[in-house]
Amino acid sequence: MSWTYGQQIWDYLLGVIGNEYGVSALMGNMISESNLLPFIKQGDVTPPYNPSLEYSADVNDGTISESTFVNDSIGYGLCQWTYYSRKQGLYDMCMKPTYHGIDNITYQLYFINEELTNNYPSTLTTLQNATEQSLWDATVYVLQNYEGPADQGYAEQLERYNNAIDVYNTYSGGTPIPPTPPTPPTPPTRRKMPLYMYLRRI
Secondary structure (H helix, E strand, O other): OOOOOHHHHHHHHHHHHOOHHHHHHHHHHHHHHHOOOOOOEOOOOOOOOHHHHHHHHHHHHOOOOHHHHHHOOOOEOOOOEOOHHHHHHHHHHHHOOOOOOOOOHHHHHHHHHHHHHHOOHHHHHHHHOOOOOOHHHHHHHHHHHHHOOOOOOHHHHHHHHHHHHHHHHHHOOOOOOOOOOOOOOOOOOOOOOOHHHHHHHO
16 A cells, blocks of 8 residues: 555654554554545545545635634644634644644644644554554444544444454564454344234234
């Protein structure tokens, strides 16, 4: 697999998390969110990403004001930050006090570090302690507790887990691991009504 900023993201997050499985779990989620592109606007998934590039430029030059960016409920960036307080934190990191640009990947990575350290310490601990056996659990933990998209179903979990496998196999110095997700949940079967109960209802 090849991602434009993949190696840079891996190297930085490995320094923050110190665990290749944990980094893989986080990046697996980020692939589903933004394909590891720092300038992506929610819903823009097709190259050449013109809506995302225009949105980013408008934030950077002030056409889209700080208040509008923070409160527009549009997911943005590596982790598709959407909630106003998180977008405010992203804006402050990337645009204040020295302008770097809202789409600056280095400062978005700094913001991930700040969030994990100060606001999501349980997510950071989960990633730091992830193993090959708990990669699924770590990936789902990030999905449910850090990313928090509307769709958190099994198919979404599986996609992000397979992304995590791809990340690990691409950037890790360890032995590649095959995807072995848990068996999907099955709906409960309806119990058949005993014949005598059925006859009583006739």
